[in-house]
Amino acid sequence: MSKRFDLNVQDAVRGALLHDLYHYDWRTEQPVAGRHVNVHPNQALENARKITEVSDVMADCIVNHMWPMGEGKPQSKEAWIVQASDKLCALLEITTQIAHKAAHLNLAPMMVGILLFVK
Ligand SMILES: [Fe+2]
Numbered sequence: 001m002s003k004r005f006d007l008n009v010q011d012a013v014r015g016a017l018l019h020d021l022y023h024y025d026w027r028t029e030q031p032v033a034g035r036h037v038n039v040h041p042n043q044a045l046e047n048a049r050k051i052t053e054v055s056d057v058m059a060d061c062i063v064n065h066m067w068p069m070g071e072g073k074p075q076s077k078e079a080w081i082v083q084a085s086d087k088l089c090a091l092l093e094i095t096t097q098i099a100h101k102a103a104h105l106n107l108a109p110m111m112v113g114i115l116l117f118v119k
Pocket of ligand 1: 020040065066
């Protein structure tokens with residue numbers, strides 16, 4: 001697939017691994033002014049540049065992975081793949097958490113109520 005679409009797999013993987021490299025718990029702290037969704041991609045890029053060489057494709061993957069909620073839009077095919085993969089992972093995390101919480105609930109009365117309401 002990477003040959004067919006002429007992808008830079010190495011930079012895509014490296015960008016994907018570094019895309020959330022910020023050093024704080026976004027739920028309890030925000031060391032940089034601004035909303036986490038807009039700030040952390042630039043924090044991750046800054047931190048990535050401290051530990052390795054960052055190519056333009058890697059920077060694109062890191063800075064624009066929050067599209068469409070964030071400020072930037074992916075410019076490369078690799079960054080589009082990284083942002084889509086990030087969304088898929090988030091969706092799987094959320095649905096897994098909901099399924100886990102719902103497993104502890106007795107949903108039978110609610111389901112009966114819905115069936116009676118629909119009928
Ligand atoms: Fe992120």
